[in-house]
Amino acid sequence: MDITILYYLVPSLIMFCCGVYGFITRRNMIAMLISLELMLNAVDINFVVFNRFLYPENMEGMFFTLFAIAIAAAETALAIAIIINVFRSAKNISVSDLSKMKH
Amino acid sequence: MEATIPVLILAIPLFMFLFLGLLGKFMSHKMAGILGTAGMGVTLLLAYFTAYVYFFSGTPEFVDAAGNRLQFVVFNVDWLQFYENLVIRLGFLLDPISAMMLVVITTISFMVHLYSNGYMRDHHGVYEHGFQRIYAFLALFSFSMLGLVVATNIFQMYIFWELVGASSYLLIGFYYVKPSAVSASKKAFIVTRFADLGFLIGILILSYYTGTFSFTDLTSVNVATDTFAVNLGTADHIKNIFANSAVPVFMGGSVLTWALVLIFMGGMGKSAMLPLHIWLPDAMEGPTPVSALIHAATMVVAGVYLVARLFPLYLMETTALEIITVVGAVTALYAAMVACTQLDIKRVLAFSTISQIAFMMVSLGVARPEFHEGLGYMASMFHLFTHAMFKALLFLCAGAIIHAVGSNDYTSMHGLRKHMPVTHITFLIGCLAIAGIIPFSGFFSKDEILSSCLGHGWVPYVWMSFVAGLTAFYMFRLYFLIFWWKEHKVPQGHHQPHDQAWPMTVPLVILAAITCVAGFIPFGKLVSWDGVSYDFMAHFDWSVASVSLLVAVVAILIAMKMYMKENPLPEKMRNALPALWTWCYHRFYWDELYMFITHKIIFNGICRPIAWFDRHIIDGTMDGFAYVTNKASYAIRGLQSGKIQMYVWVYLIGVLLLGLVTAICLL
Numbered sequence: 001m002d003i004t005i006l007y008y009l010v011p012s013l014i015m016f017c018c019g020v021y022g023f024i025t026r027r028n029m030i031a032m033l034i035s036l037e038l039m040l041n042a043v044d045i046n047f048v049v050f051n052r053f054l055y056p057e058n059m060e061g062m063f064f065t066l067f068a069i070a071i072a073a074a075e076t077a078l079a080i081a082i083i084i085n086v087f088r089s090a091k092n093i094s095v096s097d098l099s100k101m102k103h
Numbered sequence: 104m105e106a107t108i109p110v111l112i113l114a115i116p117l118f119m120f121l122f123l124g125l126l127g128k129f130m131s132h133k134m135a136g137i138l139g140t141a142g143m144g145v146t147l148l149l150a151y152f153t154a155y156v157y158f159f160s161g162t163p164e165f166v167d168a169a170g171n172r173l174q175f176v177v178f179n180v181d182w183l184q185f186y187e188n189l190v191i192r193l194g195f196l197l198d199p200i201s202a203m204m205l206v207v208i209t210t211i212s213f214m215v216h217l218y219s220n221g222y223m224r225d226h227h228g229v230y231e232h233g234f235q236r237i238y239a240f241l242a243l244f245s246f247s248m249l250g251l252v253v254a255t256n257i258f259q260m261y262i263f264w265e266l267v268g269a270s271s272y273l274l275i276g277f278y279y280v281k282p283s284a285v286s287a288s289k290k291a292f293i294v295t296r297f298a299d300l301g302f303l304i305g306i307l308i309l310s311y312y313t314g315t316f317s318f319t320d321l322t323s324v325n326v327a328t329d330t331f332a333v334n335l336g337t338a339d340h341i342k343n344i345f346a347n348s349a350v351p352v353f354m355g356g357s358v359l360t361w362a363l364v365l366i367f368m369g370g371m372g373k374s375a376m377l378p379l380h381i382w383l384p385d386a387m388e389g390p391t392p393v394s395a396l397i398h399a400a401t402m403v404v405a406g407v408y409l410v411a412r413l414f415p416l417y418l419m420e421t422t423a424l425e426i427i428t429v430v431g432a433v434t435a436l437y438a439a440m441v442a443c444t445q446l447d448i449k450r451v452l453a454f455s456t457i458s459q460i461a462f463m464m465v466s467l468g469v470a471r472p473e474f475h476e477g478l479g480y481m482a483s484m485f486h487l488f489t490h491a492m493f494k495a496l497l498f499l500c501a502g503a504i505i506h507a508v509g510s511n512d513y514t515s516m517h518g519l520r521k522h523m524p525v526t527h528i529t530f531l532i533g534c535l536a537i538a539g540i541i542p543f544s545g546f547f548s549k550d551e552i553l554s555s556c557l558g559h560g561w562v563p564y565v566w567m568s569f570v571a572g573l574t575a576f577y578m579f580r581l582y583f584l585i586f587w588w589k590e591h592k593v594p595q596g597h598h599q600p601h602d603q604a605w606p607m608t609v610p611l612v613i614l615a616a617i618t619c620v621a622g623f624i625p626f627g628k629l630v631s632w633d634g635v636s637y638d639f640m641a642h643f644d645w646s647v648a649s650v651s652l653l654v655a656v657v658a659i660l661i662a663m664k665m666y667m668k669e670n671p672l673p674e675k676m677r678n679a680l681p682a683l684w685t686w687c688y689h690r691f692y693w694d695e696l697y698m699f700i701t702h703k704i705i706f707n708g709i710c711r712p713i714a715w716f717d718r719h720i721i722d723g724t725m726d727g728f729a730y731v732t733n734k735a736s737y738a739i740r741g742l743q744s745g746k747i748q749m750y751v752w753v754y755l756i757g758v759l760l761l762g763l764v765t766a767i768c769l770l
Contacts, residue, residue: 024752024755027748095746098745099745
């Protein structure tokens with residue numbers, strides 16, 4: 001059995017849609033953050049796969065993914081710090097209840 | 104001639120202005136007065152020395168082998184260089200009229216500096232508020248006026264011309280808490296600025312066609328041949344430019360005529376010629392010594408000086424000279440008639456100044472080289488000189504009287520001769536001089552003017568002789584009403600009026616002495632339009648002299664009959680010609696006419712619509728933009744719900760739609 005590009009892209013697409021769905025439906029900020037990470041990882045998979053199948057002689061996609069993972073880690077740390085602060089001041093991390101800053 | 108002394112003549116007053124202006128408040132009043140007077144005294148000596156060297160040293164810089172006087176540029180530095188041909192220079196030009204003006208300005212200015220020491224105090228010797236300020240401004244004025252007369256080019260003259268206007272503004276508005284002084288200073292500034300607009304346009308036209316600002320290039324008659332020598336060919340070149348038929352003609356006048364008339368308009372503003380005279384009577388709101396210096400002796404003759412400076416150009420285009428003659432003659436009669444009815448002593452003197460300056464203008468206007476080698480030019484400069492002395496004398500006397508009585512109105516004076524003998528005698532000398540009684544200086548200069556008028560035609564001669572008679576009449580009306588008429592009544596609680604302290608009396612005596620002897624100066628030998636020495640006593644016309652003397656004596660006798668003792672004659676005269684008297688008393692309603700034009704026509708007709716347009720159309724458009732933006736943002740602010748998942752939904756749907764549209768388009 002030959003493993004084609006679709007074997008990678010379909011799971012990645014499913015991951016991405018799960019991420020979008022989770023981001024839209026979950027009210028909990030931590031859950032939203034996890035959904036966000038799912039979307040990001042789906043994109044990372046795409047980078048690696050396209051690099052592997054389209055330009056196997058080059059490594060840019062791989063490196064890009066490494067950078068994206070590092071930055072995503074930093075971003076997650078930041079987001080969690082913000083969430084902790086929001087929780088401290090509002091005793092709540094549900095986005096539907098946090099609408100003080102509107103208008 | 105070395106440049107040191109000329110530079111100092113300009114630098115000392117400028118330094119005194121900065122010094123007293125910046126540091127004046129840190130020194131005592133007395134100190135400021137002494138320093139200011141001393142600074143002017145040094146300038147006076149330097150100016151006398153310069154004039155003496157110019158006129159009498161006989162060095163070849165100043166006078167050629169045939170005895171003709173030359174123009175000499177002491178220094179001329181590039182000040183603003185725009186490009187190769189357009190350079191504005193500042194320099195120091197010595198020629199007969201600038202040397203004479205150096206003497207006039209420094210003499211009067213020094214007298215006024217000295218006099219102000221006494222005038223700017225009250226009867227108890229307490230100095231007025233702003234005493235140091237007046238010395239700073241007087242120094243600024245002296246600097247600007249000296250810079251004006253020694254200008255080497257017309258642009259330098261324009262710069263200093265504006266500076267004298269600015270210092271005049273500052274000095275008229277010296278009592279800035281008085282609303283009348285504030286409005287008078289604004290009026291003077293606006294009217295003269297309006298006239299200077301014409302002057303500037305004239306300068307631009309003239310320099311556009313001639314390609315030069317320099318007076319020596321524009322008018323050179325005889326020029327010294329040294330390092331600063333100008334090419335004598337340029338003068339001929341300028342004549343050729345205007346003789347060229349290719350030069351355009353505008354509304355029937357050649358370019359030169361228009362340029363000269365516009366330049367004369369600047370002179371009309373500064374010299375208070377009809378119809379731009381309205382600022383001068385109001386300018387009397389300033390302190391009296393200031394009126395003596397600026398509004399009688401020096402600044403107001405700047406217009407005459409300007410025409411004299413460009414006289415060779417005016418000779419090329421006699422239409423402009425005819426205009427000057429007419430304007431001068433009308434102004435002379437108008438001002439003399441008004442002066443006969445005014446009650447304020449300083450206003451009489453102001454109108455008298457206007458009338459006398461008009462004499463000088465007429466004299467320039469009728470001057471032609473064909474008649475007595477340009478006698479009118481010499482007469483005008485001579486009258487400028489003598490008038491500066493006796494008019495400053497009269498103003499300073501008026502200041503002494505006002506200081507003693509405490510009012511400008513001479514209904515509160517009368518019979519002062521016994522109380523103020525020195526002022527009385529010096530004022531009488533001034534009146535005799537302005538009336539043209541031999542041997543006082545005014546006789547000689549006015550006689551020269553009348554002779555040159557006669558050389559031009561009968562009409563100007565008769566006209567100006569009549570005005571000379573009126574001059575004698577109104578001056579003696581003033582004199583008799585102040586010093587005779589009836590016994591002086593001292594109001595309750597006032598001091599007896601008396602002669603003032605020496606700083607005020609000494610200038611009166613000095614100026615009176617100059618007025619007595621200045622007529623005997625052989626002026627034609629010193630000043631003439633082309634520098635050629637001219638002996639006017641050889642051409643002295645005794646018939647003209649005796650007629651003018653007779654007219655003056657008759658006028659004085661009439662004034663004596665009417666005003667020496669209290670009598671009902673003036674009242675009867677007034678009732679006999681009520682319309683004439685009213686018109687004269689209200690200065691022929693010129694101020695009202697100006698009020699009508701400015702308020703009714705310009706303000707209501709032009710300014711208000713423009714203001715309305717600005718407020719409603721221009722501001723309205725801008726306000727409209729702001730309003731629409733504001734409303735629109737209020738309308739859509741509900742979109743910022745703060746529900747982050749809603750944003751994502753919208754975004755997602757948008758992306759999908761876009762993708763759909765793109766896919767449809769591609770397929």
